[in-house]
Amino acid sequence: MATMTVRSTYALDQPTALSIRQLAAQWGTSQAEVIRRSVAAAKEKAAAEQPQIPYMTPAQVIEYYRSRQPERTQAEYEALIAEMRRERHLASEERADKLDRDRIWITKLLEDRLARGE
Numbered sequence: 001m002a003t004m005t006v007r008s009t010y011a012l013d014q015p016t017a018l019s020i021r022q023l024a025a026q027w028g029t030s031q032a033e034v035i036r037r038s039v040a041a042a043k044e045k046a047a048a049e050q051p052q053i054p055y056m057t058p059a060q061v062i063e064y065y066r067s068r069q070p071e072r073t074q075a076e077y078e079a080l081i082a083e084m085r086r087e088r089h090l091a092s093e094e095r096a097d098k099l100d101r102d103r104i105w106i107t108k109l110l111e112d113r114l115a116r117g118e
Contacts, residue, residue: 004032 023034
């Protein structure tokens, strides 16, 4: 068995705690092993139930989008691109403003400390 390195504490309701103890006795193992096996089985079941997304190569992705009709007109695409550029520019200005405020704050803090002889 692998060396266990994580210790956790969980609050369980009485029926769940009892079920874990009963399974441990039935399987002849520890309660921790019951939990490990149960989690592994639940994970495996969830993975089997999850819909499988087919893998596409980059060439297949390009072909997929080339074979479809555009979802927007050229004008709509251009408007969308312009809006995205405006948002990006605004975000850049906001970051620059924050950096300026931080620089001013740090400068004042350092000047105050120097004035106090720190």
